[in-house]
Amino acid sequence: MTAGTTALGRQLPVVVTSPVAVWFEDGWTVTKRNLVKIKRSPDMLVFAVLQPIMFVLLFSQVYGGAIRVRGTDYTQFLMAGIFAQTVVFGATFSGSAMAQDLKEGLIDRFRTLPMSASAVLIGRTNSDLVLNGISMTIMMGTGLVVGWRVESSPLEFLAGVALLLLFSYAFSWVMALLGMSVKTPEVINNASFMILFPLTFISNAFVPSETLPLVLRVFAEWNPVSSLVQAARELFGNVGTAPVPDVWTMQHPVLTVLVGIAVMLAVFVPWAVAKYTRISTK
Amino acid sequence: MAIIEASGLTKTYRAATGPVHALAGLDLSVPQGTVTALLGPNGAGKTTTVKVLTTLITPDSGTATIDGVDVVADPQATRRNIGVSGQYAAVDENLTGFENLEMIGRLYHLGRRAARERARELIDVFDLSEAGDRPVKGFSGGMRRRIDLAGALVTNPRVLFLDEPTTGLDPRSRLALWGIIEGLVADGTTVLLTTQYLEEADRLADDIAVIDDGAVIAEGTADQLKARVGGHRVVVTLADEADGDAVTTVLRRHGVGDVETSGDGRTRSVAVEAGPSALQRVLADLGEAGIDLHDAGMRRPTLDDVFLRLTGHVAAEDAAAADATGTDRAEDAPREQQRETAR
Numbered sequence A: 001m002t003a004g005t006t007a008l009g010r011q012l013p014v015v016v017t018s019p020v021a022v023w024f025e026d027g028w029t030v031t032k033r034n035l036v037k038i039k040r041s042p043d044m045l046v047f048a049v050l051q052p053i054m055f056v057l058l059f060s061q062v063y064g065g066a067i068r069v070r071g072t073d074y075t076q077f078l079m080a081g082i083f084a085q086t087v088v089f090g091a092t093f094s095g096s097a098m099a100q101d102l103k104e105g106l107i108d109r110f111r112t113l114p115m116s117a118s119a120v121l122i123g124r125t126n127s128d129l130v131l132n133g134i135s136m137t138i139m140m141g142t143g144l145v146v147g148w149r150v151e152s153s154p155l156e157f158l159a160g161v162a163l164l165l166l167f168s169y170a171f172s173w174v175m176a177l178l179g180m181s182v183k184t185p186e187v188i189n190n191a192s193f194m195i196l197f198p199l200t201f202i203s204n205a206f207v208p209s210e211t212l213p214l215v216l217r218v219f220a221e222w223n224p225v226s227s228l229v230q231a232a233r234e235l236f237g238n239v240g241t242a243p244v245p246d247v248w249t250m251q252h253p254v255l256t257v258l259v260g261i262a263v264m265l266a267v268f269v270p271w272a273v274a275k276y277t278r279i280s281t282k
Numbered sequence B: 001m002a003i004i005e006a007s008g009l010t011k012t013y014r015a016a017t018g019p020v021h022a023l024a025g026l027d028l029s030v031p032q033g034t035v036t037a038l039l040g041p042n043g044a045g046k047t048t049t050v051k052v053l054t055t056l057i058t059p060d061s062g063t064a065t066i067d068g069v070d071v072v073a074d075p076q077a078t079r080r081n082i083g084v085s086g087q088y089a090a091v092d093e094n095l096t097g098f099e100n101l102e103m104i105g106r107l108y109h110l111g112r113r114a115a116r117e118r119a120r121e122l123i124d125v126f127d128l129s130e131a132g133d134r135p136v137k138g139f140s141g142g143m144r145r146r147i148d149l150a151g152a153l154v155t156n157p158r159v160l161f162l163d164e165p166t167t168g169l170d171p172r173s174r175l176a177l178w179g180i181i182e183g184l185v186a187d188g189t190t191v192l193l194t195t196q197y198l199e200e201a202d203r204l205a206d207d208i209a210v211i212d213d214g215a216v217i218a219e220g221t222a223d224q225l226k227a228r229v230g231g232h233r234v235v236v237t238l239a240d241e242a243d244g245d246a247v248t249t250v251l252r253r254h255g256v257g258d259v260e261t262s263g264d265g266r267t268r269s270v271a272v273e274a275g276p277s278a279l280q281r282v283l284a285d286l287g288e289a290g291i292d293l294h295d296a297g298m299r300r301p302t303l304d305d306v307f308l309r310l311t312g313h314v315a316a317e318d319a320a321a322a323d324a325t326g327t328d329r330a331e332d333a334p335r336e337q338q339r340e341t342a343r
Helices: A019-040 A042-063 A074-103 A106-111 A119-145 A154-181 A185-201 A214-222 A224-235 A253-276 B046-053 B075-081 B097-107 B112-125 B141-152 B171-186 B198-204 B222-229 B241-254 B276-288 B303-311 B325-342
Strands: B004-015 B018-030 B035-039 B061-066 B082-085 B159-163 B190-195 B207-212 B215-220 B233-238 B256-261 B267-271 B293-299
Touching (some): A019 B097, A074 A154, A106 A119, A119 A154, A154 A253, B018 B046, B018 B207, B082 B141, B097 B112, B141 B171, B190 B198, B215 B303, B233 B241, B233 B276
Parallel strands (some): B035 B190, B159 B190
Antiparallel strands (some): B004 B018, B207 B215, B233 B293, B256 B267
């Protein structure tokens, strides 16, 4: 088959020219590509949807009866912890997806196109934000079914949701950088398991940190995940009369998380983009 | 001035076993509208060369320009002039063929309408309608390569890079892809192609640059390179292996240089100066000695011979494993047969 090529020899004009338009066009094109993937890989969606349902049910129904929390009901206490854990783990998908694209040569393809250097990462973090938003919504629905109630104003509730999603977005950039630095996508999954499980469990997410032995308690009180959990708990009105540890980050959790998000974005966005402009399949 | 110019390119990687000089002062010049093949075994530096020229990696030293644009200093301008298709067929499995091509068009900033129009056009021209509206996931390697190649042609680039375009393809898909590439070349596209298949370089390329250890060790047309190895060879295949020594004696009498023996010992060949008359004399002597032959003939030197002569090892993937020339030669024959079947 000699591809007749009659139609091939034509010059095609570039119509998107201004740098800002290019930036939007590229970011949106890659985001769309990733969203199509979510739509077409049911297994991914099922994982993103079923896992949070499972966590809510397991913790509230299995441990809920055994764990007593001072000043509030365990389900009220638990939900912010599960939200925080889900957004932290949800962000790791950005890492494994970058590693996968790199391995399959798609990053090489993108890097030989005259694209904006940040587009692939922006598209990645955008679509993972959507995925996290979906699982958060489902988790909240499940939470309401098992008795979780938001006891704050609608504005505070929205602020809580925004804070959780913003944190996952910023953390996605950290994981995306890691995803470009590892040899295979599996490494990301294993490594995040090893690091993120202790980080989310040695915190105030599932039990009050005051119940932990001294060393773990200090770790839990200063753990950034604890601040995120505490911030969500406050904004959803789920703290009740439970005592708050006398640590600055726990006393000012919302501010702590906002500063954390700002620092993550300021450091890891430029770092990840710089890394992206140098990587290629081995 | 040539459309692709590279001079003194070097690139060294650190590895656990010490530094690896992927490129060691590589020079290359590709005139507009021609096809140049970079020929060499795995690890010779072919892919590294393509990666430097397609802006994927930065060389440690040396310069490269494409259509007068410095690839290191102005990668974005370079990217507008080139199309790249590689051995990994970098297509998104979850997108359809059409969506893959449309996405690339939009990333070249052609706008939504033109990108879609172009995608439809390429689907027609490359006979991809089957993969047009189904996710690529379920399709064969040959189909993926065609989508990948179509992706490289979205903007009708001035220079097309094909990194081992047919590695791993079945013979039929390989032939189909060669046909497409020949069509593009006829349209005036400049092509830089890497391959470890000598036959591929022989068929597609105007010029061949033989690469080994990160540098070009020989350059020229296929005929020029073959001429460096010498003239014709007389090749005979025995009916009975026991006659081997007698045959070798006869071949040595009429030929120049060493007699080569295939892995199974039945096929023996020698370079000759006189051409057909040498074959006649060999056959007469063998007939007189009462030796039965399975096959006999003349063979022009192949690029395999060229590569073996220039580098001391064969161009196949397993070349690295066969370090001594003796084992190389033994392995040459089965491979030759494989390629025969591939045709």
